[in-house]
Amino acid sequence: AQSVTQLGSHVSVSEGALVLLRCNYSSSVPPYLFWYVQYPNQGLQLLLKYTSAATLVKGINGFEAEFKKSETSFHLTKPSAHMSDAAEYFCAVSPSGAGSYQLTFGKGTKLSVIP
Amino acid sequence: DADVTQTPRNRITKTGKRIMLECSQTKGHDRMYWYRQDPGLGLRLIYYSFDVKDINKGEISDGYSVSRQAQAKFSLSLESAIPNQTALYFCATSPGQSTGELFFGEGSRLTVL
Numbered sequence: 388a389q390s391v392t393q394l395g396s397h398v399s400v401s402e403g404a405l406v407l408l409r410c411n412y413s414s415s416v417p418p419y420l421f422w423y424v425q426y427p428n429q430g431l432q433l434l435l436k437y438t439s440a441a442t443l444v445k446g447i448n449g450f451e452a453e454f455k456k457s458e459t460s461f462h463l464t465k466p467s468a469h470m471s472d473a474a475e476y477f478c479a480v481s482p483s484g485a486g487s488y489q490l491t492f493g494k495g496t497k498l499s500v501i502p
Numbered sequence: 503d504a505d506v507t508q509t510p511r512n513r514i515t516k517t518g519k520r521i522m523l524e525c526s527q528t529k530g531h532d533r534m535y536w537y538r539q540d541p542g543l544g545l546r547l548i549y550y551s552f553d554v555k556d557i558n559k560g561e562i563s564d565g566y567s568v569s570r571q572a573q574a575k576f577s578l579s580l581e582s583a584i585p586n587q588t589a590l591y592f593c594a595t596s597p598g599q600s601t602g603e604l605f606f607g608e609g610s611r612l613t614v615l
Contacts, residue, residue: 396542419602430506430592430606431545438602477544481602488535488558490602492544 389414389480391493399499406450406465408496410478413459420461421479421490422452431477437461439483448472473500505529506607508593514613515583523578523610525593531605532598534576536560536568539590539609548591551576552598583614 394409412418419438423431435446442454448471452463461478478493506527515521525534536548547560549568557570565587567579580587590611594604 421602423604428608430594430608431604432606433603436602479602488533488547488550488552488560490547490604492546494542494544 389418389482389489389491391478391480391491393476393478393493393496395496396494397497397499399501400468401501402470403467406463406468406472406498408463408476408478408498410452410461410463410493411459412461412478412480414480414482417483418480419483420452420454421481422446422450422461422463423477423479423492425475425477425495427474434463434476468498468500470500470502473498504608506593506595506605508591508607508610510610511608512611514615516615517584519583519614521580521583521612523591523593523612525576525578525607527574527576527593527595527605529595529605530573531595532573533596534570535594535596535604536566536576536578537592537594538562539592545592548578580612580614583612585614588612588614 390413392411421436422434424434425431435444437454445451450465475495475497479490481489509524535550537545551557551570593607
C-alpha cells in the first residue's frame with residue numbers, strides 16, 4: 388500500500404521568496420517519487436522524479452526535491468519564486484519499477500505568487 | 503497540435519444521459535489512462551489500458567466504461583450520468599516501459615445537472 392500527504396492545500400509566497408511545498412509518503416516497498424505541475428486550464432506535466440539514483444533531484448524551471456528516507460519526505464523547493472510559478476503542484480508515489488498505472492497522487496497544493 | 507487530444511473540452515449534460523469522452527494520442531505510447539480530478543481530492547485512476555486487448559479497472563471504475571478502439575484512441579463512457587460525476591477528466595499516456603512519467607491531455611470538464 389502507498390499514500391502521499393501534501394501539507395497545505397494552498398501556499399502563498401512573495402515573488403523572489405523561497406518556495407517550499409511539502410510531501411510525505413508512505414510505501415511498503417522502495418518508492419519512486421514524482422512532482423507534477425498543473426498550470427491553469429492545462430493538464431499535468433512532470434516537474435521532476437526520483438527513481439533511486441541521486442537523492443537530490445533537479446527538475447525544470449529551477450525546481451528541485453530531496454528524497455529523505457529517514458523522514459519519508461520528498462519536499463519541493465525553488466530558491467526564488469516567479470509569477471509564472473503560480474500553479475497547482477501534485478506529489479505522487481509508485482512502487483519502484485511498477486510503472487505509471489500504480490501512481491498514487493496527493494491532493495495537490497495550489498501555489499500563489501504575490502507580486 | 504497537442505500530443506494527447508481530448509474531446510470535448512467542456513460538456514454540460516443532464517442526469518441519465520449517456521456521455522462519451524474521447525482521447526487520441528500521437529505519441530505512439532502503448533499505455534493509456536483515464537483519470538478524474540476533483541477539487542481537494544487530487545487525481546484518481548478510473549481505467550487504464552496497456553494495449554488494445556488489455557483494459558483494467560482503476561480505483562474508481564464504477565459507473566464508467568472504456569473502449570480502446572486503436573493504439574491511439576481510448577474513450578471513456580458514462581452510460582447514465584449522475585451529478586456526482588461532475589468533474590475534470592484527464593486522459594494520459596505512457597511508454598510501455600514506464601518509470602512513472604505520464605503525458606496528459608488538457609482535460610474535459612463535465613457538468614451533470
